[in-house]
Amino acid sequence: MTSTAVVVTGTGMVTPAGVGVDETWKAVRDGRTLTGLTSRPADLNERHYLSVPAFGTDVLPGRGTAHLDPFIRYALVAVDQAIAESGLDPETWDGSRVGVVVGCGLGGVTTMSAAQTRLDTRGADTVSPYLHPRSLINMAAGTVAIRHRITGPSHTVAAACASGAVAIGVARDLLRAGTSDVVIACGTDAGVVPVVAAGFSAMGALSNSSAADASRPFSADRSGFVLSEGAGAVVMEREESARRRGAPDLGKILGYSYTTDAHHPVQPHPDGAGAEAAVRMALSDAGLVPRDVDHVNAHGTSTPHNDRIEGRLIRKLFSHDPSVTANKAVLGHSLGAAGAIEAVLALRTLTTGVVPPTAHTPAVDPELGGLNLVLGVERCEQPVVAVSNSLGFGGANCVLVMGM
Template identity: 50%
Template sequence: MAEPFQAAVTGLGLVTPAGIGVAETWRTIRAGTPTASSDSTLDGMPVDFSCRVPGFDADALLGRRTAWRLDRYVHLALVACREAIADAGLDTSAWDGARVGVVMGNALGGVGTFTTQHETLLADGAGKVSSMLIPMMGVNMVAGYLAIDCGAQGPNLVTTTACASGTTAIGTARDLLRTGRCDIVLAGGAEAGLSRPIVAGFTRMGALSGRVDDPAAASRPFSVDRDGFVAAEGAGVLVLERHEHAVARGARIRARVSGYGASADAHHATAPDPSGTGAEAAIRAALTDAGLEPSDVDHVNAHGTSTPLNDAVEAGVVARVFPALPAVTSVKGVTGHSLGAAGAIEAACTVLTIEHGEVPPTANLENPDPALEIDVVRGAPRRLGVSAATSNSFGFGGQNAVLVLTAN
């Protein structure tokens, strides 16, 4: 049997409700400090809170000339990507751009721009709609703009698998490296969908927590009294390289992406298959791809949305696949659910868990659901040597994607 292909993770970049930058984000997640709070842009709505990136000033971070022509979801991605490239020690003026790809996950595109311009159309007519509307709102544009910013001329695409988009992007990036199409791929996800129509839609679906009296406590994955997720925004970018390429340039290898699995429930538009068959297939496929057994896995970074159905199905699958009960966490208790960005943010957190030997706690988990027979870390970080971990993502449409990350 061929040796499993391992993509080297040489750089991380994060912009999340837990903070701008990897260090600040990890500090907040490690502390288990929830970030959900009242959101003035949602005033008067049944659910009027969210998880926003704090203090994000696109003009200051990107320059006003760049910021004005981009939607917020691209703002977040650009800042995360620049951090990841710097963290990897790469010089974009010196690299062979034709060998550098970009794969980003996104679910909604530039909905903030679309909402604003639709309001302009209704109020002032078609002649006042911005000529930048289409390049600002396009789902594909985040990958295009990242390539423009750093001169990446290799394969360039966006994966759209709902809440699994960021994970799908990283798995797709690894495939580009495995086939030899690229030496480096910038991979991750970005989302900025906290517009009133989007939040209203999720509210009408019954997907969001209704804890308007205590937003900070609203996202509570695996809790017996969980009642929905908290809508969030954010971006995460990982620099992935062929191992030989990373070694040849003397790069620090933070961890490896050693396996990827994907599947479809083929069950329902928004609800997970109660049997968990599709999610289980994705996890087992990722383990097989990595050449690992379930007993090799020390940690599971769960999708853990804080919805009644998702958490129950995922917990059942984890218990079935991993009878040794690895340490489980969901960072969504801190960050909320950033849809297409979530999988990338969580993959980066899994890398940090491997590096630091510490599994962060699941925030707000005061009363674990006794029906969920898994070992969820809560209260404080758990010291644990992690040699292999899975990062799980499950999206609307029944789209499942799972990564296996291993220590270098």
């Protein structure tokens, strides 16, 4: 690795599988169908969502944290875990040399929806003065900074479902530029809210299956995603600094790229041109070629159009058939959090040699030409380089290349 290599020294996560990376990692390794999958109200029949289990002050201590919007709470929990694993101490670090980058697609929609209901039913005088501090999209980054004495750069990136991955890429660039010595990157979203579900339902993005295995990435009978929520976080440092202090080495961010389709508000480019460019540019950034890739963590939303384009792209670029998995089969689609969650899981695959299965998918869609999707049970490999794809509305294409 070069002197500009960036190492991940801490990770954290909260998902519908539970609080902590280990809980989520076990769920995706088992290909588990998570409990708590609940039908929406009658006007959204046969649509589903997955919620993060409730947690209290034992998980998230601190005055006032119980009243924050869930997207902020989830970020705080994931970041707390990542800092603890890194061995860094916010009480003693130089906060001016620490940065935070948060990716989020929606912001505080739970808070805003509740405020709108209160306004409509009880009048303007009943709307809380805390409405905006709890709902503005940059408040997760701001609250993380306050909690951990971070006075360096604080960025919020909004790239729809690619937001969490873009946050990691931007954090990597801050370290390479020498702007910060430590950067925390996090993806978070809490979109399990009726109005959000209704919008996705109206556009036909949610699964039309009423079964608990409704999310079936790359399956011929896939019909849409299961709406989810959560957060994933990483602590990142330059490799030489991490080694000097004996920090954990949880994998490296070798390459990053972000392109835009400029094609359609919600549909990816039909030939996957933007996503292909992102993969090629990220590999070039890492000094690698497609044949160097051992594993692909796919965006894999379980929507017919997205999976078709991504599956064909993987087959086109990686003709040597690296293993492929799609974590949304178990975890649902957590929107702006997904890219960060999946990056952490891809890092776990690199450190353990275990590729989790793509749950609920009985076989790969024949249209995808033999995609090497891990099915049924986990697969033991020794991958050295992994690619994680994240694609979002607005034509966002983000690719992270990770290695050991």
